[in-house]
Amino acid sequence: MxxxxxxxxxxxxxxxxxxxxxxxxxxxxxxxxxxxxxxxxxxxxxxxxxxxxxDPGVIGPRLLERVRAAEHQERRRRWLRRSAQVVGLAAAAALFLMMVPRRGNGPVRQVPVTAASEAADLQLAELDGAAPAELQAVLAEFDEPEVPASALDGPDVEGLDVSQVERALRSWEES
Ligand SMILES: [Zn+2]
Incomplete structure (x- = not known):
């Protein structure tokens, strides 16, 4: 040997x-x-x-790094949730404004508050984990309704409103 x-x-x-x-x-x-x-x-x-x-000298820093990364993620998640809440409110506000007659000679129509707040709730659920740029895209969707304001005078105001929300959510899911 x-x-x-x-x-x-x-x-x-x-x-x-x-x-x-x-x-x-x-x-x-x-x-x-x-x-x-x-x-x-x-x-x-x-x-x-x-x-x-x-060796605590080797393990320690790595562990701290992970903890810090986790904290960063949590902060980011909280920020996004807050942003989503703001967007949810903005979406509700945008829907509210869309329901208000542009030319104020007719009687004020009833605003479908339920639809708007439901949309806001959906937005909250959908937007968690979203990037700010994507939030902007959703806001833009609500800022620029494809349906002319005159169409809102039709009898199916609520149906129209819901389809618009659904379209926004669909485009959101596809992005
Ligand atoms: Zn040897």
Whole structure:
């Protein structure tokens, strides 16, 4: 058995603390690159198996990094939820304005508040996790109704309103 093989065979015992290198083995490890590399691996693997071998100087920063990343994500999520609430209110307001007659000579029609607030609730659910640019896109959808204001005078005002909301939500889901 060569010295390399002898060292290799003894590595697990030495790594686990059951044995110690002899002077000859130590000398060989100091001079043999192959054995030195193997010993590095075996001793590192043995260290991983012992909890006391965990280096807090190495583990600590990584753990902190993860915690910080998680906090950042949570802050971002909170911000987006707040934005979604604002957009929900803006959407409700936009729908409200669309329902108000542009030319004020007719009697004021009843505003479908239920539809508007339902739309806002839907928006809240849909927009969680959205990017600001996408929020803008949804706002633009409500700012520029494709239906002319005169069409709102028809009897199916509520139906029209809901289809518009659905279209906005659909375009939202597809983006
Ligand atoms: Zn060797």
């Amino acid at each position: 060569s010295m390399c093989e002898a060292c290799s065979d003894r590595m697990p015992a030495v790594a686990s603390g059951q044995s110690e290198w002899s002077v000859a083995e130590r000398d060989h490890l100091a001079g043999c690159r192959d054995c030195a590399a193997e010993w590095k691996l075996v001793s590192a693997a043995a260290a991983l198996g012992r909890s006391v071998a965990v």
